[in-house]
Amino acid sequence: MTATILTQTYNFSAYMIYLPIVITLTVLVSQFLFKNSKTFMIDIFHQKEDIAMATNSLFKIGFYLLNIGFALCIIEFFQIETVERLVVALSKKIGGFSIYLGVMMLLNLLLFLKGRKHAMNKDKIKQEEIVKSKLLN
Secondary structure, X not given: OOOOOOOOOOHHHHHHHHHHHHHHHHHXXXXXXXXXXXXXXXXXXXXXXXHHHHHHHHHHHHHHHHXXXXXXXXXXXXXXXXXXXXXXXXXXXXXXXXXXXXXXXHHHHHHHHHHHHHHHHHHHHHHHHHHHXXXXX
């Protein structure tokens, strides 16, 4: 007959602390980013607010899926047996996720800036063509 020794771990507590924090961080960053990106989107889509807002909503959904999906992929905790290890493990996971989330926010911002620059260049070329056609006539 074998004896089973049950040891208390804090893994379940780690999951219950980690999940609400990373989901809240993702929602807050997403709300901030996409609230402030409306101006860029309207500019990119030449003041066509309906298309800009629809595209912004799609970006927001993609941001949620990508970041919450990543948070779930890295969720695994190993044998956390003390409160000290719990704090260290959570700090590493949440800190790493925060860095990742910051990088994703910056990448989205760069994407918006690139789209705006492209739209402005397109407008400039169109205006130059109009000026050329008026000069030729």
